[in-house]
Amino acid sequence: MAAREHLTVDQVCAELGVARSTFDDWRAKGRAPRCIKLPNGKLRIRRTDLDLWLESCLEAA
Incomplete structure (x- = not known):
């Protein structure tokens, strides 16, 4: 990945597995x-x- 990569909110949500509303x-x-x-x-x-x-x-285990 590029060092200066900029992600969209949709990309971040997909990566984290959360809804846009979250x-x-x-x-x-x-x-x-x-x-x-x-x-x-x-x-x-x-x-x-x-x-x-x-x-x-x-979090610490």
């Missing part, structure tokens, strides 16, 4: 990965930001 809820509560809002209003998520966010979700 992602929107996380975002409204400040719990989603960092997003980039484009001038057209669409959102993009950097691959690196998604990976960092996933790491922050790890």
Whole structure:
């Protein structure tokens, strides 16, 4: 994968196996990965930001 890959919200939801409404809820509560809002209003998520966010979700066993 490209180091500067930008994912759509649909791609992130598919990868995480969650509904768009779940992602929107996380975002409204400040719990989603960092997003980039484009001038057209669409959102993009950097691959690196998604990976960092996933790491922050790890729980100790």
